[in-house]
Amino acid sequence: MRNGVLAFSRTGEIVLINPEACRIFGLPVDGAHLGQAYADVLRDHHDIVRVLSGAFELAHLPNRAELRLKPTDKVIGYTLSLVQDEAGVSVGAALFFKDLTRVEQLEERERLRDRLAAIGEMAAAVAHEIKNPLAGIEVMAGLLRRQVPEDRAAQALIADIISESKMANAIVQEMLDFVRPVRLQLDRTSVGLAIQNAVTMADGTPARGSISVRIDAAADLPPIQGDRHQLVQVFTNLLTNAYEALEGRGSVVITARLVTDEEAGALPLDGLHPVPTVVVDVTDDGPGLDPALTDKIFNPFFTTKPQGSGLGLAIVRKIVDAHDGRIDVASTPGRGTRFRVALPVSSGDALVR
Numbered sequence: 001m002r003n004g005v006l007a008f009s010r011t012g013e014i015v016l017i018n019p020e021a022c023r024i025f026g027l028p029v030d031g032a033h034l035g036q037a038y039a040d041v042l043r044d045h046h047d048i049v050r051v052l053s054g055a056f057e058l059a060h061l062p063n064r065a066e067l068r069l070k071p072t073d074k075v076i077g078y079t080l081s082l083v084q085d086e087a088g089v090s091v092g093a094a095l096f097f098k099d100l101t102r103v104e105q106l107e108e109r110e111r112l113r114d115r116l117a118a119i120g121e122m123a124a125a126v127a128h129e130i131k132n133p134l135a136g137i138e139v140m141a142g143l144l145r146r147q148v149p150e151d152r153a154a155q156a157l158i159a160d161i162i163s164e165s166k167m168a169n170a171i172v173q174e175m176l177d178f179v180r181p182v183r184l185q186l187d188r189t190s191v192g193l194a195i196q197n198a199v200t201m202a203d204g205t206p207a208r209g210s211i212s213v214r215i216d217a218a219a220d221l222p223p224i225q226g227d228r229h230q231l232v233q234v235f236t237n238l239l240t241n242a243y244e245a246l247e248g249r250g251s252v253v254i255t256a257r258l259v260t261d262e263e264a265g266a267l268p269l270d271g272l273h274p275v276p277t278v279v280v281d282v283t284d285d286g287p288g289l290d291p292a293l294t295d296k297i298f299n300p301f302f303t304t305k306p307q308g309s310g311l312g313l314a315i316v317r318k319i320v321d322a323h324d325g326r327i328d329v330a331s332t333p334g335r336g337t338r339f340r341v342a343l344p345v346s347s348g349d350a351l352v353r
């Protein structure tokens with residue numbers, strides 16, 4: 001049964017609790033709770049205890065209500081009903097509930113996608129309009145340079161104008177690249193190789209310094225259905241961020257492993273059945289992230305760096321999404337940051353094809 005069920009007597013003892021209920025409440029699945037008071041067993045879940053304690057008092061019991069379980073941070077949808085004997089006397093009550101956490105996450109991703117689409121359209125329009133006058137500035141500065149061949153001060157200024165407009169053009173181009181929908185060239189791709197390429201690419205970052213980098217890829221990693229170049233870009237962006245956070249000192253560890261259990265991070269592409277998934281962790285021992293920022297870092301243009309464009313992680317997320325993958329971040333301020341990329345070995349489309 002995919003729903004949690006918890007039944008209890010009028011005196012508050014648990015008569016039935018199924019394994020799914022134990023899982024959602026974070027309790028051991030061993031039957032030891034039968035006969036115990038629900039108020040004891042669920043002492044960490046004050047909100048649930050409050051709901052259950054109203055079972056025999058309320059005229060209208062909650063039906064399809066929602067609640068966030070603070071200790072496990074799960075969202076449940078629940079219905080509370082009375083259990084009556086033949087004479088119509090309420091002898092107990094039962095709580096039926098369902099873990100809605102994943103549904104909520106999907107909705108959140110959907111909202112983010114809509115927001116990105118709107119921002120993207122605007123950015124594309126602006127970028128397109130700016131590109132023409134920029135090109136004009138560059139061409140005219142080039143003409144002007146030829147008119148004052150002897151004037152060294154003017155030549156220097158004009159060279160600056162040209163290089164600044166080239167830079168602006170590069171930013172605009174980056175923006176256009178970002179808003180363009182990701183098109184994957186799917187192929188059998190080695191994630192281990194993509195990581196190695198990314199390490200080589202990220203070696204060019206100014207912040208590279210003397211940071212130690214270790215790759216720990218499991219020997220049994222199968223190739224995945226992926227776009228090699230875009231995956232290299234994912235890991236390059238994550239590595240560059242780690243190097244920049246470390247400011248030249250510290251260590252980065254990249255691990256890659258194959259998982260098949262949902263608990264271990266395997267992705268249920270159809271919402272039900274987990275598929276084999278390659279999980280890559282990029283962990284640094286840098287300053288970490290302010291917890292208030294973790295929701296924002298994937299937004300386009302969010303940056304805490306004076307020279308940052310804030311597109312790195314937004315692009316990473318887009319590419320991972322296009323692979324039907326998932327990206328997460330966990331960080332402890334002062335200790336470091338871990339980005340986790342989960343990529344299905346075969347994406348949903350590829351399975352159908």
Ligand SMILES: Nc1ncnc2c1ncn2[C@@H]1O[C@H](COP(=O)(O)OP(=O)(O)OP(=O)(O)O)[C@@H](O)[C@H]1O
Pocket residue numbers: 237241242245284286287288289297298302303304305307308309310311312313314337
């Ligand atoms: N490993 C990390 N440790 C600490 N903070 C990080 C880490 N990775 C990302 N961040 C934070 O997330 C923000 C957004 O990162 P993102 O890669 O999207 O943009 P950026 O690095 O600032 O700019 P860009 O990548 O476009 O040059 C960063 O400015 C930084 O504050």
Ligand SMILES: [Mg+2]
Pocket residue numbers: 237240241312313
């Ligand atoms: Mg970055």
